[in-house]
Amino acid sequence: MSIPLTYSLMRYLAAKRSVDDRALNWQVWQCLVAALPRTTTEQPLRILEVGAGIGSMVERLLAGDVLTHATYTAIDKAPTLLAEARRHLPQWADQRGFQVDENRQGQLRVWRAGQHITIETEAIDVARFMAREHGRRTWDLLIGQAFLDLVDMPTTLPGLCSLVRPGGLLYFPTTFDGDTVFQPEGDAEFDRTIEACYHQTIDQRVLDGKPSGDSRAGRRLFAYLRTAGVDVLAAGSSDWVVFAGANGYPADEAYFLHDIIHTIYVALTGHPHLDAERLDAWVAQRHTQIEQGALVYMAHQLDVLGRVNRKP
Numbered sequence: 261m262s263i264p265l266t267y268s269l270m271r272y273l274a275a276k277r278s279v280d281d282r283a284l285n286w287q288v289w290q291c292l293v294a295a296l297p298r299t300t301t302e303q304p305l306r307i308l309e310v311g312a313g314i315g316s317m318v319e320r321l322l323a324g325d326v327l328t329h330a331t332y333t334a335i336d337k338a339p340t341l342l343a344e345a346r347r348h349l350p351q352w353a354d355q356r357g358f359q360v361d362e363n364r365q366g367q368l369r370v371w372r373a374g375q376h377i378t379i380e381t382e383a384i385d386v387a388r389f390m391a392r393e394h395g396r397r398t399w400d401l402l403i404g405q406a407f408l409d410l411v412d413m414p415t416t417l418p419g420l421c422s423l424v425r426p427g428g429l430l431y432f433p434t435t436f437d438g439d440t441v442f443q444p445e446g447d448a449e450f451d452r453t454i455e456a457c458y459h460q461t462i463d464q465r466v467l468d469g470k471p472s473g474d475s476r477a478g479r480r481l482f483a484y485l486r487t488a489g490v491d492v493l494a495a496g497s498s499d500w501v502v503f504a505g506a507n508g509y510p511a512d513e514a515y516f517l518h519d520i521i522h523t524i525y526v527a528l529t530g531h532p533h534l535d536a537e538r539l540d541a542w543v544a545q546r547h548t549q550i551e552q553g554a555l556v557y558m559a560h561q562l563d564v565l566g567r568v569n570r571k572p
């Protein structure tokens with residue numbers, strides 16, 4: 261594909277689906293499936309997903325027959341992404357033999373033989389949600405995919421853990437962990453400078469006056485979970501590896517790569533340690549390599565599954 265004229269988080273998240281499907285750590289996934297309690301219509305599994313985006317994870321759980329009886333609360337600060345989740349899910353579910361309707365509370369009900377899932381969405385910042393729900397509601401499973409590297413973990417993680425019942429589960433797939441690799445190598449030293457400066461922008465990101473990023477969130481999660489009273493049940497890498505085969509990049513992954521390069525460009529424009537002309541040339545070369553099917557991109561990430569060990 262040629263270089264996009266515009267970029268959107270919605271298209272990026274849709275393009276990310278096939279990359280994630282390859283990357284997710286299936287040993288951690290199987291531990292999650294094995295650790296889920298038996299559920300019934302009367303006692304459904306209560307799931308909370310934070311930073312749910314366009315609903316890729318609920319679709320993945322439905323497709324894998326992981327959920328039988330469940331209520332699924334999906335929150336995200338971006339209303340347009342949740343609106344897309346609600347638009348996409350019914351047609352996706354219909355194609356897979358699910359029935360779908362919307363009840364009077366505005367929840368989506370998705371069912372087929374042996375499976376009955378009720379999905380509610382709410383556009384809200386996670387900090388506000390945690391403050392509102394603390395002491396009111398708890399969940400059996402909390403999911404945050406590609407999320408913890410975007411928030412201040414020391415303040416956010418304890419709040420998230422407090423929303424999970426004692427013995428409940430936390431699942432944090434594709435948590436970024438500090439390695440970004442592009443091939444072919446250009447000027448190896450300049451590639452390393454780009455990577456270091458980019459990770460620095462993640463670490464120094466401030467949103468609404470709060471620190472909001474950690475380029476080594478994956479590895480740091482272990483200590484934060486221990487402090488929060490969570491035992492790690494399983495962990496493993498879920499690196500993104502994106503490359504073109506004989507037929508080019510799969511699905512919309514060329515767009516995914518253009519978006520990543522554009523994100524780096526936006527983050528590094530005006531960086532005091534980077535020569536602007538060299539950055540422009542680097543970005544232009546990487547976009548050209550995508551058009552040629554020559555760019556290989558890797559990002560190191562971790563999937564972590566934990567269980568809250570505090571007493572009820």
Ligand SMILES: C[S@@+](CC[C@H](N)C(=O)[O-])C[C@H]1O[C@@H](n2cnc3c(N)ncnc32)[C@H](O)[C@@H]1O
Nearest residue numbers: 311312313316336337338384385386405406410
């Ligand atoms: C990288 S995207 C991942 C989306 C989805 N989990 C996935 O993997 O496809 C991160 C998501 O977190 C949301 N997000 C970021 N900060 C948030 C916050 N403070 N509160 C709620 N949602 C937030 C963004 O809007 C975005 O949809």
